[in-house]
Amino acid sequence: xxxxxxxxxxxxxxxxxxxxxxxxxxxxxxxxxxxxxxxxxxxxxxxxxxxxxxxxxxxxxxxxxxxxxxxxxxxxxxxxxxxxxxxxxxxxxxxxxxxxxxxxxxxxxxxxxxxxxxxxxxxxxxxxxxxxxxxxxxxxxxxxxxxxxxxxxxxxxxxxxxxxxxxxxxxxxxxxxxxxxxxxxxxxxxxxxxxxxxxxxxxxxxxxxxxxxxxxxxxxxxxxxxxxxxxxxxxxxxxxxxxxxxxxxxxxxxxxxxxxxxxxxxxxxxxxxxxxxxxxxxxxxxxxxxxxxxxxxxxxxxxxxxxxxxxxxxxxxxxxxxxxxxxxxxxxxxxxxxxxxxxxxxxxxxxxxxxxxxxxxxxxxxxxxxxxxxxxxxxxxxxxxxxxxxxxxxxxxxxxxxxxxxxxxxxxxx
Numbered sequence: 001x002x003x004x005x006x007x008x009x010x011x012x013x014x015x016x017x018x019x020x021x022x023x024x025x026x027x028x029x030x031x032x033x034x035x036x037x038x039x040x041x042x043x044x045x046x047x048x049x050x051x052x053x054x055x056x057x058x059x060x061x062x063x064x065x066x067x068x069x070x071x072x073x074x075x076x077x078x079x080x081x082x083x084x085x086x087x088x089x090x091x092x093x094x095x096x097x098x099x100x101x102x103x104x105x106x107x108x109x110x111x112x113x114x115x116x117x118x119x120x121x122x123x124x125x126x127x128x129x130x131x132x133x134x135x136x137x138x139x140x141x142x143x144x145x146x147x148x149x150x151x152x153x154x155x156x157x158x159x160x161x162x163x164x165x166x167x168x169x170x171x172x173x174x175x176x177x178x179x180x181x182x183x184x185x186x187x188x189x190x191x192x193x194x195x196x197x198x199x200x201x202x203x204x205x206x207x208x209x210x211x212x213x214x215x216x217x218x219x220x221x222x223x224x225x226x227x228x229x230x231x232x233x234x235x236x237x238x239x240x241x242x243x244x245x246x247x248x249x250x251x252x253x254x255x256x257x258x259x260x261x262x263x264x265x266x267x268x269x270x271x272x273x274x275x276x277x278x279x280x281x282x283x284x285x286x287x288x289x290x291x292x293x294x295x296x297x298x299x300x301x302x303x304x305x306x307x308x309x310x311x312x313x314x315x316x317x318x319x320x321x322x323x324x325x326x327x328x329x330x331x332x333x334x335x336x337x338x339x340x341x342x343x344x345x346x347x348x349x350x351x352x353x354x355x356x357x358x359x360x361x362x363x364x365x366x367x368x369x370x371x372x373x374x375x376x377x378x379x380x381x382x383x384x385x386x387x388x389x390x391x392x393x394x395x396x397x398x399x400x401x402x403x404x405x406x407x408x409x410x411x412x413x414x
Contacts, residue, residue: 009198013113016188016200017392020109021102024189030094030101037087037094045084048073055256067267069256079245086242089235096231099389100224105187106392110382112180112187117204118375119177122368126173129364130166133159162361204374206324207381212314215388219310222389226306229299236292243288247281249273310387313380320377327370335363 004022005015021027051071137159181199188197209215220226252271275281339359385391 007198009201011198011200013110013200013202016113016197017106017109019197020105020188021392024105024187026189027098027101027105030098034091034094034098037091041084041087041091044087045080047075047080051254053254053256067256069254069267069269071252071254071269074251074253076245076248076250079242079248079250082238082241082245086235086238089231089238093228093231093235096224096228100228103224103386103389103391105189107382107386109184109187110385110391111379112184113200113202114204114375114378114382116177116180116184116200117202118371119173119180121204121371123170123173123177125364125368125371126166126170129361130163130170132360132364133163133166137163204371204378206321206374207378207385209317209381209384215314215384216310218390219306219387220303223306223387224389225302226299227389229295229302233292233295233299236288236295240285240288240292243285246284247275249275306387310384313384313387316380317377317384320373320380323373324370324377327366327373331366332363332370335359335366339363 005011005019007015007019051073053069053071055067055069181196184199185194185197190197210218250273253269255266255268257266339362341359382391
């Protein structure tokens with residue numbers, strides 16, 4: 001049993017993800033399903049329980065005698081082995097579902113803190129914009145009152161309108177932050193009645209990706225959905241073996257004794273099933289083969305869809321990278337120089353206070369666009385990492401053996 005990490009405001013993202021994996025009920029449910037599937041292997045390949053039977057025997061003298069006995073049902077070894085393989089394949093499917101649930105939970109937590117980090121940064125930029133406008137409005141009012149500058153009533157009205165617009169945007173962002181915090185708390189596996197966690201303070205940054213060639217190869221090997229589909233194909237193949245074993249008969253054997261006779265006579269009995277309904281057997285086998293073919297087709301469809309999804313995510317990441325590079329290398333430096341020039345013109349008396357917020361607001365607006373692009377990029381990166389089974393932090397206790405199923409419990413028969 002792993003203890004929950006103690007979260008702090010300066011805890012790294014990996015600690016929050018580990019907390020979500022250990023706390024979220026979705027992961028716990030998937031783990032319990034897998035554990036139940038593992039425990040089902042032993043009953044599937046074991047002999048049926050013996051039966052204690054009792055048969056009344058009324059003699060010609062109206063004497064009632066009870067004839068107790070013991071019966072055993074026997075299945076051919078091949079049939080039991082096939083049923084065991086089917087149960088083992090079902091446990092592999094459950095394990096793959098558990099591993100996928102771990103990844104989906106980690107991806108949900110990561111997207112939640114991406115949204116929270118974005119809203120916090122957007123609030124900071126909006127508050128900076130509002131302060132800039134309010135300062136410019138105070139300067140313009142002073143200029144107009146004293147007649148010491150070119151400020152006009154129209155300029156003040158424009159600044160008042162922009163101030164009101166910024167306040168509306170700020171109110172919307174505060175509501176968005178409240179919703180983002182609820183979502184983040186839920187992604188950690190905490191309910192509405194649980195205390196709020198420390199809200200993360202790490203900034204939103206671009207996550208590097210592996211080279212594109214490596215990404216495609218890794219997705220084909222370790223994608224959780226593909227792994228689950230492959231396990232389902234194996235289970236369907238094992239189901240065909242079980243269906244074909246229905247052509248072989250099953251046996252029952254036992255013995256009873258007459259409690260009233262002396263010496264006690266032993267009366268053996270035996271029974272055998274007669275699989276003579278060929279159309280029924282053929283239908284069972286055909287149905288199992290159809291399930292196998294459907295599982296193979298679903299695997300192929302998932303492979304096709306995976307390629308399309310990776311291509312779309314890569315396009316979105318590259319598009320965001322190009323725009324962010326343009327903002328950082330060209331647009332923002334030019335606007336910042338223009339903002340500095342407007343401030344210098346005001347200080348030298350060559351410009352009014354209304355000129356200052358124009359370029360400064362353009363700078364802040366472009367920074368808002370940049371952080372929005374970064375949010376979209378990181379959301380796409382999270383989807384890519386989910387496809388690579390790499391969204392959870394390395395060394396997470398619940399992820400041991402995700403690439404391949406762990407060995408079955410040691411008490412299972414060979």
